[in-house]
Amino acid sequence: MQTIQLDLPGTGITARNDGASSFRPDAPVPPRTPVQARLLSKQFGPNVILDQLNLDIRAGEFVALLGRSGSGKTTLLRALAGLDRITSGSLEVPRARAAVFQEPRLMPWKRAWRNVTLGLKIDQPRERARKALAEVGLDHRENAWPATLSGGEAQRVALARALVREPQLLLLDEPFAALDALTRIRMHQLILALWRQHRPSVLLVTHDVDEAVLLADRVLVLEKGRIVSDIAITQPRPRSAERPEFQRVRAQLLQLLGVETDAPAPVPEPEIPAPVHTPFNFSNFSI
Amino acid sequence: MSVSTPAYGGATAPVSSSVSALDTAPAKTKPSVLLSVLRRAASPLVLMALWEVASRTGLLPERVLAAPSQIFVTLGELIASGEMGGNVWVSLHRVLTGLSVSLTLGTALALIAGLSRQGEVAVDSTMQMARTLPFLGLVPLFILWFGIGEFTKIALIAFATTFPMYLTLYSGIRGIDSKLVEAARLFGLSYPQLIVHVILPGALPSFLVGLRYSLGVSWLSLVAVEQINATAGLGYLINNARDFMRTDVIVVCLLVYSLLGLATDLLVRAIEHYALAWRPTFIKD
Numbered sequence: 001m002q003t004i005q006l007d008l009p010g011t012g013i014t015a016r017n018d019g020a021s022s023f024r025p026d027a028p029v030p031p032r033t034p035v036q037a038r039l040l041s042k043q044f045g046p047n048v049i050l051d052q053l054n055l056d057i058r059a060g061e062f063v064a065l066l067g068r069s070g071s072g073k074t075t076l077l078r079a080l081a082g083l084d085r086i087t088s089g090s091l092e093v094p095r096a097r098a099a100v101f102q103e104p105r106l107m108p109w110k111r112a113w114r115n116v117t118l119g120l121k122i123d124q125p126r127e128r129a130r131k132a133l134a135e136v137g138l139d140h141r142e143n144a145w146p147a148t149l150s151g152g153e154a155q156r157v158a159l160a161r162a163l164v165r166e167p168q169l170l171l172l173d174e175p176f177a178a179l180d181a182l183t184r185i186r187m188h189q190l191i192l193a194l195w196r197q198h199r200p201s202v203l204l205v206t207h208d209v210d211e212a213v214l215l216a217d218r219v220l221v222l223e224k225g226r227i228v229s230d231i232a233i234t235q236p237r238p239r240s241a242e243r244p245e246f247q248r249v250r251a252q253l254l255q256l257l258g259v260e261t262d263a264p265a266p267v268p269e270p271e272i273p274a275p276v277h278t279p280f281n282f283s284n285f286s287i
Numbered sequence: 288m289s290v291s292t293p294a295y296g297g298a299t300a301p302v303s304s305s306v307s308a309l310d311t312a313p314a315k316t317k318p319s320v321l322l323s324v325l326r327r328a329a330s331p332l333v334l335m336a337l338w339e340v341a342s343r344t345g346l347l348p349e350r351v352l353a354a355p356s357q358i359f360v361t362l363g364e365l366i367a368s369g370e371m372g373g374n375v376w377v378s379l380h381r382v383l384t385g386l387s388v389s390l391t392l393g394t395a396l397a398l399i400a401g402l403s404r405q406g407e408v409a410v411d412s413t414m415q416m417a418r419t420l421p422f423l424g425l426v427p428l429f430i431l432w433f434g435i436g437e438f439t440k441i442a443l444i445a446f447a448t449t450f451p452m453y454l455t456l457y458s459g460i461r462g463i464d465s466k467l468v469e470a471a472r473l474f475g476l477s478y479p480q481l482i483v484h485v486i487l488p489g490a491l492p493s494f495l496v497g498l499r500y501s502l503g504v505s506w507l508s509l510v511a512v513e514q515i516n517a518t519a520g521l522g523y524l525i526n527n528a529r530d531f532m533r534t535d536v537i538v539v540c541l542l543v544y545s546l547l548g549l550a551t552d553l554l555v556r557a558i559e560h561y562a563l564a565w566r567p568t569f570i571k572d
Contacts, residue, residue, distance in 0.1 A: 081473055098474070105470040109488040109565045118484065119476040147567045161474070 064216035098162035353535035385444025393452030401460030455497025459490030
């Protein structure tokens with residue numbers, strides 16, 4: 001099969017366009033590992049952030065990357081995104097890649113649909129944007145200014161902006177970290193549904209062990225710039241945090257991250273105090 | 288204020304009084320708009336009336352200051368004769384020519400300085416030094432260089448108004464969230480696209496502040512440069528009026544200056560309202 005090698009000047013990245021399955025439906029199966037990093041290192045001055053790291057991500061695989069702060073998670077993601085050049089080693093990533101960051105990073109001066117098609121040279125951009133927004137359940141907000149969107153809505157627009165590019169590699173940099181708990185659960189379901197439909201390879205950078213175990217096929221633990229652990233999660237989705245397998249993996253990961261846990265017993269719900277009824281009284285009423 | 292009354296008592300009087308105070312508070316604000324306008328207009332109106340009385344009784348001679356009524360009559364005459372229109376047009380033309388030069392120059396220099404380190408090194412220090420020159424002090428030098436014709440007038444207006452545009456656009460470009468630029472790069476925007484879709488719209492709010500400031504400065508510099516051998520324009524009218532001790536014409540011209548300043552300010556506000564519709568302060572839905 002024909003493989004086009006492309007040097008991206010300045011990034012130290014060799015990008016590969018595999019003649020893309022989306023263009024030729026009769027083409028042979030896409031390459032098994034669109035992302036290949038070999039002995040990848042990244043230094044900022046004397047500080048080694050990524051230390052001869054090896055990483056493979058297969059086509060359509062959902063990989064979560066865990067690590068303490070300062071472990072190099074974001075640096076690795078930025079290298080994969082092509083935002084930072086690497087110091088040494090080799091890195092192969094697909095040309096079609098997109099990212100969602102912790103902040104939505106929408107252009108405040110562009111309406112939602114224009115943010116979705118930002119930089120795309122396509123026919124009928126508005127139609128495409130509407131379809132992508134419908135996928136994240138926001139087609140009714142296509143004309144909204146980003147400043148009027150809630151945190152979850154803005155993040156869904158950012159997701160639509162990433163998916164409209166049909167990426168082979170989707171990079172998620174703690175995209176749910178700034179959302180409230182309920183919105184986060186909805187976003188987990190949404191990202192899984194979209195991943196099933198579009199089948200990009202996904203790298204999710206997170207500090208939330210539960211999130212990683214809930215979503216990923218494989219959880220990697222990064223420490224001092226090296227991948228120290230690679231755990232496959234075989235439980236069928238949807239996964240429940242109450243299942244013993246889940247608890248076992250979580251305990252294992254927490255230990256790897258240096259968080260000591262007792263036996264993986266479920267944490268009891270905090271007891272909510274019963275509301276105390278206080279009769280209305282003018283003496284506690286002030287203007 | 289806190290209402291402290293016995294808890295369950297029949298203390299109806301204080302309670303009802305506090306409730307009625309609450310009820311009337313919002314009702315008071317509604318008709319007060321007209322009232323506050325009148326209140327604010329009252330003191331200038333009283334001042335005008337005193338001025339008029341002083342003029343009529345001869346307390347304020349006409350060679351010092353003409354009466355308000357006389358000023359309005361003169362304004363009507365100047366408009367009717369077409370003298371005002373023609374001279375305003377000449378002045379407006381000077382300002383617009385000067386501003387178009389400074390807009391081009393200020394934007395170009397700000398882009399050069401804002402978009403690259405080399406550009407900043409090459410442009411910014413010079414601009415920061417030139418900015419501190421008092422442009423009125425340059426008038427004699429410009430007259431020596433360019434004579435006393437239109438060129439000097441327009442060059443001085445352009446010089447004075449370049450700096451606000453340059454400074455605000457430059458700082459606007461430097462103030463853009465680097466995360467947005469990064470996202471735009473990741474989503475495949477070329478460098479020209481980045482400038483059009485990210486950098487210029489992002490710097491626009493701060494640039495419009497500079498534009499408003501420039502417009503203000505442009506009218507100020509117009510007054511100054513039109514004192515130099517003008518044969519037409521508002522400054523010419525004022526100079527002529529001075530020679531004939533027509534204080535009414537001078538005041539009319541000053542009024543027109545301020546009205547022009549006000550009009551251009553409203554224009555920029557309208558532009559802001561349209562171009563910055565995305566800002567939370569303007570969003571109304």
